[in-house]
Amino acid sequence: MIIVGGGPVGLMLACELGDAGVASIVLERAVEHSAMPKGNGLVGEIVTILRRRGLLRGQKGLHAIPVPRYFFGTLPLRLNPVRPNALRVLPIPQHRLEALLEKRARALGADVRRGHAVSGFHDDGERVVVDVRADHGDYALDGGFLVGCDGAHSFVRHHLGVGFPGTTGDQLVRIGRVAIPAGVRRRSRHVLELADGRTLFLFRPNHLPSGILTLAPVSDLDRGAPADLYIVGTHEPRDGQEPAEQISLDEMRASIQRVLGSDLPISGGQWLRSMIANSRQAERYRVGRVFLAGDAAHVFSAGGSSLNTGMLDAVDLAPRLAAVLAGAASVETLENYHTVRHEAGRQAIVQTRAQAALSAQGAEAEALRQVLGAALRTRNPHRYLATLLIGKPTRAPRR
Missing domain, CATH: 3.30.70.2450 (Alpha-Beta Plaits)
Known part of the structure; x- marks a missing residue:
């Protein structure tokens, strides 16, 4: 199994595969972890998964914090009516997250190769042959599958010729x-x-x-x-x-x-x-034996959903690949990864675009914030909006 990209998504995939007994090679162009704070934390379901995997155990200063309120764009939402502790936040700089995941991936048998860049690949229907450039010389790798977790400017996606439509x-x-x-x-x-x-x-x-x-x-x-x-x-x-x-x-x-x-x-x-x-989504997440995950598959305009969605791609894909490699499922079942995660990405793009609209400048966006904010503070938002349409006087809900 060959993974292109040693960021959080690629390393999470290596961890999940390792847990399933599948060895992987992670090819990362950068020699060292970047100190630039690309992300400041995780929000959502992936936080719960990291806790369940034991990745936060014994890590000083790392705590999954349940939040009863969170913001959708600029609008505060009460989350406990959904279920207690429905959403958790994990404040963690991305470089620390990557170091944590890389340590776990290596412990589970992953071969993480830094300073190794993919220059090409070929899927012959049975295997994927990958061309790699490194300081010590070029070489080729032969793997059953290839997963591109190499970011918004993904080489893997470009090499496949997969479209990446969206908005700027x-x-x-x-x-x-x-x-x-x-x-x-x-x-x-x-x-x-x-x-x-x-x-x-x-x-x-x-x-x-x-x-x-x-x-x-x-x-x-x-x-x-x-x-x-x-x-x-x-x-x-x-x-x-x-x-x-x-x-x-x-x-x-x-x-x-x-x-x-x-x-x-x-x-x-x-x-x-x-x-x-940018707000974009790859047209396909799977082409034969090659897959896309994380920012290689989708980028979002707002909402803090990028890492949550990308790492959940990895969590979904790993057991599917492991089942095929173990002979418990056919290669054709891997199309379900595209079906499930492409729809998840589409939903994330729609809701983050909605959040971007709520955060926009202008009189229309301000009116939208006022009306929806007031509706969400009532017990029956449908009735509040209907009352506005009917034209009856409304009592301003408490903040």
Whole structure:
């Protein structure tokens, strides 16, 4: 079994295969784990699965936190009526998640090869032959199946010729870690109060006339982080600008000033970059003996669902492959992976696009937030919306 990509999805797949007694080779282009904080945690079903697998046991500072309330876009949802502890959050930097999964995968027999890049492959219907480039020389691997977990710019997907349709956002997002001096802010649990008396929400979008500002204390995600270190993000109209892997602290400062309407003193600056949100899905998750999972199969525009959905791809695919390799199922049954996970990806894209719409700028989006937010605070949202349509006066529900 050959896995392309040593991120969380590829390593989760190697762990799941190892648990099923299947050896795998993981080919990862990068020599070392990236220190860049690509993700700050996991949300959803995958957190429960990691707990069940024992992956969090004995890991200092790693706790699956049940949350009775969460945000759908900008709208707060009460989750306990679904079932107690229906949703759990695991604050964990992505580099630590990858190290944790790689250690488990290696212990289960996976051969993780860093600095090894795939340059081509051929599926002859019986085996998949993979061409690999490495510092010590090029070589070929022969495996029963190949799984591309190699990200949004997936080589595997491109080599297969699988389409990746979707949408490109019209907002430029600037994000990074900066220090905000204690003298210009006062923090409570959920808000940051600025020196001028204004308050900004933490861990949720702040909609302002010129854009969106997000703030998150890094210490809430990593207990060893300085108290003045924040993840700061701005959303502004793209206006033809292209994303950049690195931006200056001055560019970040100027963006904050435009969105906030006043200066927010910041310093330091780590991993400052800009990006454009995409929402796309591969047309096929399986072509013969080659599969796609994670960002190679889908990318989302909002909602924090990317890692949850991608790692669940791995959890679904592993037992199917193991059953075929053990002779307990036919190769044809692997089409069910595409059927099940493509639909799961479609649903995730739809709900994250809905969240993006709720987080958008403009009078229409603000009206949508007000109406749906009010409806969700009532015991009978259908009746509330019907009352609006009928034209009867409504009592504003409590927040």
